[in-house]
Amino acid sequence: MSAEPIVRARDIRIWYGTTRGPVKAVDGVSFSVGKAEILGLVGESGSGKSTLGRGLLGLLPDGAAMDGELTFEGVDLLAATPKQRFAYRGTHLGMIFQEPLTRLNPLMRISEHFSETLKTHEPSISKAEIERRSLEVLRVMGIPPSRFSSYPHEFSGGMRQRLMIALALVLRPAFVVADEPTTALDVLVEAQIIKILHDLRNSFDTSLLLITHNLGIIAEACDRVAVMYAGQIVEIGAVDKVFADPQHPYTRELLRSTISLSTTALHSIPGAPPDLVDPPTGCAFHPRCPDALAICAVTRPIAYARDGGAPRSGSTDVACWVASAKSGTVTLTPAEAAPLPREELADADEA
Amino acid sequence: MLLIIPMMWVLLTMVFILLRVAPGDPVSAAVGGKLDPTVIAARRASLGLDRPLIVQYFEYLGQVIRLDFGKTLSDNRPVLDIIRDNGGATLTLTIGAFLFALVIGIPLGLIAGRRRDSIADVLIRLFGVITYAAPIFFVGLLIQMFVARPLGLPTSGIASPRTQFMVGSAPKTHILLFDAALSGDGNAFMDVLIHHLLPCLTLGLLVCGVFIRLVRVNILQTLQSDYVEAARARGIPENKVIRDHAFRNALVPVVTVIGLQAAMLLGGAVLTENTFNWPGLGTQLVHYIEALDYPAVQGLVTFFAAIVVVVSLAVDVINALIDPRVRYR
Numbered sequence: 111m112s113a114e115p116i117v118r119a120r121d122i123r124i125w126y127g128t129t130r131g132p133v134k135a136v137d138g139v140s141f142s143v144g145k146a147e148i149l150g151l152v153g154e155s156g157s158g159k160s161t162l163g164r165g166l167l168g169l170l171p172d173g174a175a176m177d178g179e180l181t182f183e184g185v186d187l188l189a190a191t192p193k194q195r196f197a198y199r200g201t202h203l204g205m206i207f208q209e210p211l212t213r214l215n216p217l218m219r220i221s222e223h224f225s226e227t228l229k230t231h232e233p234s235i236s237k238a239e240i241e242r243r244s245l246e247v248l249r250v251m252g253i254p255p256s257r258f259s260s261y262p263h264e265f266s267g268g269m270r271q272r273l274m275i276a277l278a279l280v281l282r283p284a285f286v287v288a289d290e291p292t293t294a295l296d297v298l299v300e301a302q303i304i305k306i307l308h309d310l311r312n313s314f315d316t317s318l319l320l321i322t323h324n325l326g327i328i329a330e331a332c333d334r335v336a337v338m339y340a341g342q343i344v345e346i347g348a349v350d351k352v353f354a355d356p357q358h359p360y361t362r363e364l365l366r367s368t369i370s371l372s373t374t375a376l377h378s379i380p381g382a383p384p385d386l387v388d389p390p391t392g393c394a395f396h397p398r399c400p401d402a403l404a405i406c407a408v409t410r411p412i413a414y415a416r417d418g419g420a421p422r423s424g425s426t427d428v429a430c431w432v433a434s435a436k437s438g439t440v441t442l443t444p445a446e447a448a449p450l451p452r453e454e455l456a457d458a459d460e461a
Numbered sequence: 462m463l464l465i466i467p468m469m470w471v472l473l474t475m476v477f478i479l480l481r482v483a484p485g486d487p488v489s490a491a492v493g494g495k496l497d498p499t500v501i502a503a504r505r506a507s508l509g510l511d512r513p514l515i516v517q518y519f520e521y522l523g524q525v526i527r528l529d530f531g532k533t534l535s536d537n538r539p540v541l542d543i544i545r546d547n548g549g550a551t552l553t554l555t556i557g558a559f560l561f562a563l564v565i566g567i568p569l570g571l572i573a574g575r576r577r578d579s580i581a582d583v584l585i586r587l588f589g590v591i592t593y594a595a596p597i598f599f600v601g602l603l604i605q606m607f608v609a610r611p612l613g614l615p616t617s618g619i620a621s622p623r624t625q626f627m628v629g630s631a632p633k634t635h636i637l638l639f640d641a642a643l644s645g646d647g648n649a650f651m652d653v654l655i656h657h658l659l660p661c662l663t664l665g666l667l668v669c670g671v672f673i674r675l676v677r678v679n680i681l682q683t684l685q686s687d688y689v690e691a692a693r694a695r696g697i698p699e700n701k702v703i704r705d706h707a708f709r710n711a712l713v714p715v716v717t718v719i720g721l722q723a724a725m726l727l728g729g730a731v732l733t734e735n736t737f738n739w740p741g742l743g744t745q746l747v748h749y750i751e752a753l754d755y756p757a758v759q760g761l762v763t764f765f766a767a768i769v770v771v772v773s774l775a776v777d778v779i780n781a782l783i784d785p786r787v788r789y790r
C-alpha cells in the first residue's frame with residue numbers, strides 16, 4: 111500500500127564537535143515519510159530530535175557533521191552539492207520552530223517576510239501575485255488580510271506560530287519539519303495549532319515530521335510514530351499499534367509515565383538519559399532498562415526490518431533484544447538471555 | 462532620559478569644584494604678579510570672586526538654567542561669541558570624524574563578525590583596540606609623520622592663510638566649510654576640505670574601534686538569532702540573510718550608542734584640535750583652562766554637555782524611526 115516515500119533516511123548520523131569530543135546526537139537513524147503522511151518523532155529532551163530535524167534541512171551549525179543517506183523524492187540530498195541541496199530548502203523542505211516569538215525578524219513587516227521568501231525562489235514574481243498567494247495561506251491559517259503589513263510584535267504567540275506555518279507553506283514544500291511547534295504555547299492555542307498541522311495534508315498535501323515530547327499530540331495528530339532515545343530510533347510504527355502494544359521497554363516506560371499523570375500514581379523512568387559523548391555500550395537504554403539481558407550491555411540491538419520504517423506500514427520496527435527474541439527473529443543463547451546482573455545496573459545509575 | 466538632568470548637574474558641579482581647587486586664580490593668572498596685591502584684590506572683588514563659594518556656585522547654576530553663559534574674565538568676550546566663532550570648526554571636525562568612524566568601523570566590524578576567528582577578524586580586532594587605546598596626540602603624530610608628509614597634506618589649522626583671508630573674513634554661517642562652499646570659490650572649498658582630512662581621520666580612528674567591536678558582537682549575535690535560522694530554513698541565501706536580517710538588526714544597537722559616542726567625540730575633539738592646531742572650541746577650552754577663566758570654561762563645558770544631551774535625544778528619535786518595537790511603545 112505504500113507509494114514511493116517523499117523522504118527516505120537511511121542510517122543518518124550527526125555529530126557535534128565539542129571540546130569534550132564528538133557528541134553523537136543522531137546515531138544511525140532510518141525512517142521514511144510518505145506523501146501527506148504525518149510521522150511523529152518523540153523522545154526525552156536531548157535525545158537528538160531537533161538535531162535530526164535540522165539535519166534533514168541542512169541547517170546544522172558549523173562544527174557539525176552529517177553522514178548517511180537522505181533522499182527527497184528519489185534525489186540523494188547528501189550526495190548533492192551544497193548549492194543543489196540549498197535549492198531544496200524552503201521550496202521542497204520547510205521547517206517550523208519551537209519559539210514563534212523570536213522566529214520573525216522584528217524589523218520586518220509580515221508582508222516583507224512573505225515577499226522576501228517568494229522573491230528568493232521566484233525572482234520574476236509580481237507584487238500582486240505575492241500578495242495573492244500570501245493572503246491565501248494567511249486565510250487558511252486564520253490571519254485576517256488587514257494584518258498583512260503589521261510587524262511581528264503586534265501578534266500573539268499563537269498567531270505568530272500560524273504566521274510561521276503560513277510562511278513555510280507559501281512555497282508549498284512537500285515536506286515540513288515541525289520542531290515542537292506548540293511547546294512554547296498555552297494549551298488552547300496548542301490544540302488549535304495541532305489541528306492546523308493535522309489538516310495540512312488536506313489543504314496542502316504536505317508531509318510532516320512532527321517533533322514533540324508530548325505523547326498526547328502524537329496520538330491526536332500522527333499516523334506513525336518514531337520513538338527516539340539517545341540518538342537512535344528504538345521503535346517506529348503506526349501510532350495506534352505502538353501505543354496499544356509497545357514493543358520496546360523505553361516506549362512502554364514512556365507511555366506509562368504519561369498515563370500515570372492522569373491516574374495519580376506517579377511513575378517516571380529512573381535514571382537520566384546518557385551522555386552522548388560517551389554513550390553506553392550495547393543498547394543505549396540498558397542502564398535504565400528493567401528488562402535488560404546480559405547481551406544488552408555488550409551488543410547493540412538492531413531493528414529487524416519488518417518494514418515499520420515504511421510509510422503507512424502497519425507493522426512496527428523495534429531495536430530491542432527482548433522484543434526480537436520474543437518475535438523469534440533472533441535466538442539468544444542462555445548466557446546472552448540471562449538477566450543483566452544488578453550491580454551493573456547500579457553502577458550505570460551512579461555514572 | 463530622565464538621568465540627563467542629574468548627570469548634567471554632577472558634571473557642572475565637578476567643573477565648578479575642579480576650577481576652584483586648581484592652584485592660582487584668574488586674576489593673577491591674567492596679570493601674573495606684575496600688579497600690587499591690593500589692586501588684584503580689588504579686581505577680584507569687582508568680579509565677585511571674593512564672595513563665598515556657595516554663593517558663586519548657586520549664581521552659576523542660576524545662569525546655566527537661564528542659558529546665560531556670561532563673559533570671559535581674561536578678555537571680556539561673551540562666551541556665546543566663542544561658541545559662534547569656533548563652534549563651526551568643531552562641528553565639521555566631529556561630523557567628519559564620525560563619518561570616518563562609520564565608514565571604517567562598520568565594514569570592518571561586519572567583516573570581523575562574518576569571518577569570526579579568522580586572521581582578518583584577529584587583525585581587525587587588534588586594530589580596533591589599538592586605535593581606541595592609543596593617545597590622540599600619538600596617533601596624530603604618527604599620521605602627521607607617515608600620512609601627511611608623503612601625501613603632502615596639511616597638518617595645521619582649518620585653511621591656508623589665503624582661504625582664511627578670502628572666506629573667513631566675511632562669515633555667513635560661521636562654519637568655514639560651508640562659508641567656503643557658499644563663496645563659490647572652488648579652490649577655497651577644496652582647501653578647507655583637505656585641511657579636514659587628517660584631523661577627522663585621527664579623531665575618527667578613536668571612535669571607530671568602538672564601532673568595530675559593537676558591530677562585530679551584534680553581527681555574531683544576530684547571525685545566531687532565531688529569525689536568522691528561520692530565514693535560512695526558508696531558503697534565503699546567506700548573503701541576503703546577512704544583508705537584510707543580520708546587518709540591519711545589528712545596526713540598531715549601534716545607533717543607540719551614538720549618543721555615547723558624542724561625548725567621546727567631543728572629548729577627543731579637544732585633544733585633536735590641540736594636536737592639529739584646529740581653531741575649534743577644544744583649543745579655546747584649553748586656552749581658557751590655562752587662564753583659569755571660570756566663566757569661559759564653565760560656559761564651554763555646559764555647552765558640550767548640552768550638545769551631548771541633544772544628540773541623545775535625536776538618537777532616541779532615530780531609533781524610533783528604524784525600530785518598530787520602539788515606535789509603538
Ligand SMILES: Nc1ncnc2c1ncn2[C@@H]1O[C@H](COP(=O)(O)OP(=O)(O)O)[C@@H](O)[C@H]1O
Pocket residue numbers: 126127128133135153154155156157158159160161162171386
Ligand atoms: N550546537 C550544538 N553543539 C554541541 N552539542 C549540541 C548542539 N546542539 C545540540 N547538542 C547536543 O546534541 C544532543 C541532542 O540535542 P537536540 O537535538 O537538541 O535534542 P532534542 O531536540 O531531542 O532535545 C544533546 O546532547 C545536545 O546537548
Ligand code: SF4
Pocket residue numbers: 358359360393394395396397399400401402403406411429430431432433
Ligand atoms: S535491548 Fe535490552 S536493554 Fe535495550 S531495551 Fe531491549 S531489553 Fe532493554
Ligand SMILES: [Mg+2]
Pocket residue numbers: 156159160161290
Ligand atoms: Mg529540541
